[in-house]
Amino acid sequence: MTKRVPRKLIFAASALLALTGSARADWRDQVSPPDIDRLAHLNDARDHALAEARARGGKGDYRAIERILGPEAHAVPERALYGNWRCRQIKLGGMSGYYVFDWFNCRISKAGGGIWFEKNGTQRMAGYLYPQEGMWVYLGAQSAKGEKLHRYSGRAASAGGEVNPDDQIGVLVGIGDNHLRLDLPSPNTQESDFDTIELIR
Secondary structure (H helix, E strand, C coil), X not given: CCCCCCHHXXXXXXXXXXXXXXXXXXXXXXXXXXXXXXHHCHHHHHHHHHHHHHHHCEECCHXXXXXXXXXXXXXXCHHHCCEEEEEEEEEECCCCCEEEEEEEEEEEEEECCEEEEEECCCEEEEEEEEEECCEEEEEEEXXXXXXXXXXXXXXXXXXXXXXXXXXXXEXXXXXXXXXXXXXXXXXXXXXXXXXXXXXXX
Protein backbone atom coordinates (compact mmCIF):
# COMPACT_ATOMS: atom_id res chain seq x y z
CA MET A 1 0.00 0.00 0.00
CA THR A 2 1.32 3.43 -0.92
CA LYS A 3 2.53 5.53 2.01
CA ARG A 4 1.40 9.13 1.96
CA VAL A 5 3.63 12.10 2.76
CA PRO A 6 2.52 13.13 6.28
CA ARG A 7 0.05 16.00 6.03
CA LYS A 8 1.85 17.91 8.76
CA LEU A 9 4.84 18.11 6.41
CA ILE A 10 2.69 19.41 3.57
CA PHE A 11 1.06 21.97 5.84
CA ALA A 12 4.46 23.02 7.15
CA ALA A 13 5.69 23.52 3.61
CA SER A 14 2.68 25.73 2.93
CA ALA A 15 3.18 27.88 6.00
CA LEU A 16 5.46 30.41 4.37
CA LEU A 17 5.12 32.99 7.10
CA ALA A 18 6.79 30.61 9.53
CA LEU A 19 9.98 30.40 7.48
CA THR A 20 13.12 32.06 8.81
CA GLY A 21 16.76 32.30 7.77
CA SER A 22 18.33 33.31 4.47
CA ALA A 23 17.87 30.03 2.58
CA ARG A 24 14.25 29.75 3.69
CA ALA A 25 13.63 33.41 2.93
CA ASP A 26 14.77 32.71 -0.63
CA TRP A 27 12.09 30.05 -0.93
CA ARG A 28 9.47 32.35 0.56
CA ASP A 29 10.44 35.10 -1.84
CA GLN A 30 10.52 32.90 -4.94
CA VAL A 31 7.66 30.43 -4.68
CA SER A 32 4.44 31.26 -6.52
CA PRO A 33 0.93 30.74 -5.06
CA PRO A 34 0.04 28.13 -7.73
CA ASP A 35 3.09 26.10 -6.73
CA ILE A 36 2.12 26.24 -3.07
CA ASP A 37 -1.27 24.90 -4.14
CA ARG A 38 0.41 22.08 -6.09
CA LEU A 39 2.44 21.13 -3.04
CA ALA A 40 -0.58 21.24 -0.74
CA HIS A 41 -2.37 18.73 -3.02
CA LEU A 42 0.61 16.38 -3.44
CA ASN A 43 -1.11 13.36 -1.89
CA ASP A 44 -4.29 13.84 -3.93
CA ALA A 45 -2.29 14.19 -7.16
CA ARG A 46 -0.35 11.01 -6.39
CA ASP A 47 -3.47 8.99 -5.53
CA HIS A 48 -5.15 10.06 -8.77
CA ALA A 49 -2.06 9.29 -10.85
CA LEU A 50 -1.61 5.86 -9.25
CA ALA A 51 -5.21 5.00 -10.04
CA GLU A 52 -4.56 5.98 -13.67
CA ALA A 53 -1.43 3.84 -13.78
CA ARG A 54 -3.21 0.79 -12.42
CA ALA A 55 -6.17 1.17 -14.76
CA ARG A 56 -4.32 1.95 -17.98
CA GLY A 57 -0.99 0.17 -17.73
CA GLY A 58 2.19 1.60 -19.16
CA LYS A 59 5.84 1.03 -20.04
CA GLY A 60 8.47 -0.43 -17.70
CA ASP A 61 8.44 -2.41 -14.47
CA TYR A 62 5.31 -1.50 -12.51
CA ARG A 63 6.81 -3.17 -9.42
CA ALA A 64 9.36 -0.35 -9.31
CA ILE A 65 6.53 2.09 -8.67
CA GLU A 66 5.41 0.15 -5.61
CA ARG A 67 8.99 -0.19 -4.34
CA ILE A 68 9.53 3.57 -4.57
CA LEU A 69 6.18 4.93 -3.42
CA GLY A 70 5.51 2.18 -0.89
CA PRO A 71 8.07 2.90 1.86
CA GLU A 72 7.14 5.37 4.57
CA ALA A 73 8.96 8.69 4.18
CA HIS A 74 11.59 9.67 6.75
CA ALA A 75 13.81 12.67 7.40
CA VAL A 76 17.19 13.00 5.67
CA PRO A 77 20.04 14.99 7.29
CA GLU A 78 21.81 17.48 5.06
CA ARG A 79 25.14 15.64 5.23
CA ALA A 80 23.49 12.55 3.68
CA LEU A 81 22.38 14.46 0.58
CA TYR A 82 25.68 15.46 -0.98
CA GLY A 83 27.39 13.54 -3.73
CA ASN A 84 26.59 11.50 -6.82
CA TRP A 85 23.43 9.41 -7.15
CA ARG A 86 21.91 7.01 -9.67
CA CYS A 87 18.40 8.17 -10.41
CA ARG A 88 15.42 7.36 -12.57
CA GLN A 89 12.23 9.20 -13.31
CA ILE A 90 8.77 7.70 -13.19
CA LYS A 91 5.76 9.44 -14.72
CA LEU A 92 2.25 8.53 -13.63
CA GLY A 93 -1.07 9.42 -15.31
CA GLY A 94 -1.50 12.02 -18.02
CA MET A 95 -0.58 10.98 -21.56
CA SER A 96 0.04 7.37 -20.51
CA GLY A 97 -0.76 5.24 -17.50
CA TYR A 98 2.87 5.19 -16.39
CA TYR A 99 6.39 5.28 -17.75
CA VAL A 100 9.46 4.02 -15.88
CA PHE A 101 12.56 5.61 -17.41
CA ASP A 102 16.13 4.27 -17.52
CA TRP A 103 18.79 5.17 -14.97
CA PHE A 104 20.71 8.43 -15.23
CA ASN A 105 23.13 10.38 -13.05
CA CYS A 106 22.12 12.94 -10.45
CA ARG A 107 24.20 15.10 -8.15
CA ILE A 108 23.48 17.11 -5.02
CA SER A 109 26.06 19.74 -4.13
CA LYS A 110 26.58 23.13 -2.52
CA ALA A 111 26.22 25.90 -5.08
CA GLY A 112 25.18 29.55 -5.10
CA GLY A 113 24.80 29.64 -1.33
CA GLY A 114 22.32 26.76 -1.31
CA ILE A 115 21.87 23.03 -1.90
CA TRP A 116 21.69 22.29 -5.63
CA PHE A 117 20.07 19.22 -7.20
CA GLU A 118 20.71 18.30 -10.83
CA LYS A 119 19.54 15.34 -12.91
CA ASN A 120 21.07 14.47 -16.29
CA GLY A 121 19.48 12.56 -19.14
CA THR A 122 17.07 13.30 -21.98
CA GLN A 123 14.81 15.14 -19.54
CA ARG A 124 17.10 17.23 -17.38
CA MET A 125 16.05 19.00 -14.21
CA ALA A 126 17.78 21.21 -11.69
CA GLY A 127 16.98 23.44 -8.74
CA TYR A 128 17.54 24.21 -5.07
CA LEU A 129 16.54 22.18 -2.00
CA TYR A 130 15.25 23.93 1.12
CA PRO A 131 14.92 22.31 4.58
CA GLN A 132 11.49 22.15 6.17
CA GLU A 133 10.33 19.94 9.05
CA GLY A 134 12.56 16.97 8.27
CA MET A 135 11.99 17.04 4.51
CA TRP A 136 13.46 19.04 1.63
CA VAL A 137 11.35 21.28 -0.58
CA TYR A 138 12.56 21.43 -4.17
CA LEU A 139 12.12 24.48 -6.42
CA GLY A 140 13.47 23.82 -9.89
CA ALA A 141 12.72 23.39 -13.57
CA GLN A 142 13.07 20.79 -16.29
CA SER A 143 14.76 21.24 -19.65
CA ALA A 144 15.50 19.04 -22.65
CA LYS A 145 18.91 17.55 -23.37
CA GLY A 146 21.08 20.09 -25.21
CA GLU A 147 19.19 23.08 -23.83
CA LYS A 148 20.61 25.51 -21.32
CA LEU A 149 19.30 24.57 -17.89
CA HIS A 150 16.05 26.33 -17.13
CA ARG A 151 15.72 28.09 -13.79
CA TYR A 152 12.74 28.23 -11.49
CA SER A 153 10.78 31.37 -12.39
CA GLY A 154 8.31 31.40 -9.48
CA ARG A 155 7.08 34.93 -8.95
CA ALA A 156 9.05 36.35 -11.89
CA ALA A 157 5.84 37.16 -13.79
CA SER A 158 4.77 39.68 -11.16
CA ALA A 159 8.06 41.49 -11.73
CA GLY A 160 7.68 41.42 -15.50
CA GLY A 161 9.95 38.41 -15.96
CA GLU A 162 9.44 35.46 -18.25
CA VAL A 163 7.56 32.56 -16.67
CA ASN A 164 9.10 29.16 -17.29
CA PRO A 165 6.36 26.60 -18.08
CA ASP A 166 8.74 23.89 -16.89
CA ASP A 167 8.72 25.11 -13.28
CA GLN A 168 8.72 22.29 -10.73
CA ILE A 169 7.98 22.05 -7.03
CA GLY A 170 8.42 18.90 -5.01
CA VAL A 171 9.38 17.16 -1.80
CA LEU A 172 12.55 15.11 -1.26
CA VAL A 173 12.36 12.44 1.47
CA GLY A 174 14.25 9.34 2.53
CA ILE A 175 12.84 5.86 1.88
CA GLY A 176 15.81 3.78 3.04
CA ASP A 177 19.59 3.82 3.51
CA ASN A 178 21.09 5.82 0.64
CA HIS A 179 17.66 5.72 -0.97
CA LEU A 180 15.67 8.91 -1.63
CA ARG A 181 12.49 9.90 -3.42
CA LEU A 182 11.65 13.27 -4.97
CA ASP A 183 7.90 13.68 -5.53
CA LEU A 184 6.72 16.26 -8.10
CA PRO A 185 2.94 16.85 -8.09
CA SER A 186 0.97 18.06 -11.13
CA PRO A 187 3.82 18.92 -13.56
CA ASN A 188 3.15 22.11 -15.55
CA THR A 189 3.88 20.35 -18.83
CA GLN A 190 0.73 18.19 -18.34
CA GLU A 191 2.67 15.26 -19.83
CA SER A 192 1.87 13.39 -16.62
CA ASP A 193 -0.19 13.89 -13.47
CA PHE A 194 2.58 13.06 -11.03
CA ASP A 195 6.33 12.45 -11.31
CA THR A 196 8.69 10.83 -8.86
CA ILE A 197 12.48 10.52 -8.99
CA GLU A 198 14.19 7.58 -7.29
CA LEU A 199 17.76 8.19 -6.09
CA ILE A 200 20.07 5.39 -4.89
CA ARG A 201 23.78 4.81 -4.28
